[in-house]
Amino acid sequence: KNEVEQSPQNLTAQEGEFITINCSYSVGISALHWLQQHPGGGIVSLFMLSSGKKKHGRLIATINIQEKHSSLHITASHPRDSAVYICAVPNYGGSQGNLIFGKGTKLSVKP
Amino acid sequence: NAGVTQTPKFQVLKTGQSMTLQCAQDMNHEYMSWYRQDPGMGLRLIHYSVGAGITDQGEVPNGYNVSRSTTEDFPLRLLSAAPSQTSVYFCASSYFGGQSYEQYFGPGTRLTVT
Numbered sequence A: 001k002n003e004v005e006q007s008p009q010n011l012t013a014q015e016g017e018f019i020t021i022n023c024s025y026s027v028g029i030s031a032l033h034w035l036q037q038h039p040g041g042g043i044v045s046l047f048m049l050s051s052g053k054k055k056h057g058r059l060i061a062t063i064n065i066q067e068k069h070s071s072l073h074i075t076a077s078h079p080r081d082s083a084v085y086i087c088a089v090p091n092y093g094g095s096q097g098n099l100i101f102g103k104g105t106k107l108s109v110k111p
Numbered sequence B: 001n002a003g004v005t006q007t008p009k010f011q012v013l014k015t016g017q018s019m020t021l022q023c024a025q026d027m028n029h030e031y032m033s034w035y036r037q038d039p040g041m042g043l044r045l046i047h048y049s050v051g052a053g054i055t056d057q058g059e060v061p062n063g064y065n066v067s068r069s070t071t072e073d074f075p076l077r078l079l080s081a082a083p084s085q086t087s088v089y090f091c092a093s094s095y096f097g098g099q100s101y102e103q104y105f106g107p108g109t110r111l112t113v114t
Helices: none
Strands: A004-007 A010-014 A019-025 A032-037 A043-049 A052-056 A059-064 A069-074 A083-090 A099-101 A105-110 B004-007 B010-013 B019-025 B031-037 B044-051 B054-057 B064-066 B076-078 B087-094 B109-113
Touching: A004 A083, A010 A019, A019 A032, A019 A083, A019 A105, A032 A069, A043 A052, A043 A059, A043 A069, A069 A083, A099 B044, B004 B087, B010 B019, B019 B031, B019 B087, B044 B064
Parallel strands: A010 A105, B010 B109
Antiparallel strands: A004 A019, A019 A069, A032 A043, A032 A083, A052 A059, A059 A069, A083 A099, A083 A105, B004 B019, B019 B076, B031 B044, B031 B087, B044 B054, B064 B076, B087 B109
């Protein structure tokens, strides 16, 4: 069974700073998800990636399958980026089965 | 498309009462799932379904029941509510297995059991 660790648990940044959130897992996978949970509670999918890097606007996600590690970067952070960021991986590794979720990283960006 | 819808948004129950949380999706997704989210913990899987007529237990199934009679609907039943079931419940859907395809979440139901 996979285990997911996210760091840091909480993160406070000043507007404009470069943000990095980390996710490590224990069992090899072929796809990892990054999700965003807004202060109002809604959850949206940001990225699903299986190798290398993906970019969407100011958000960049990278994954190192060999190291069992992924990072989510936010460039030029803005107060509207304040949210909880969650990574999720297949529970039993590979590409099959249900997802298991990290506890999330709560990001607060101050103006 | 409405995406994934959940009703109700808020609910207060007394211990021992039963109720059904509704979930529907209009994206023709095979895979649907129910999660609960508690403070300090990640989302935990309650039950899931890989298609109409097929359901299975997740990590925390006790006290909950599901059925999947259509592709669109996946209701979650609380059989006899307990204070430990106070939580925020999310329904999600995706194509095929949830591991390789984008997850779509409903807005959540905040349930309080007194």
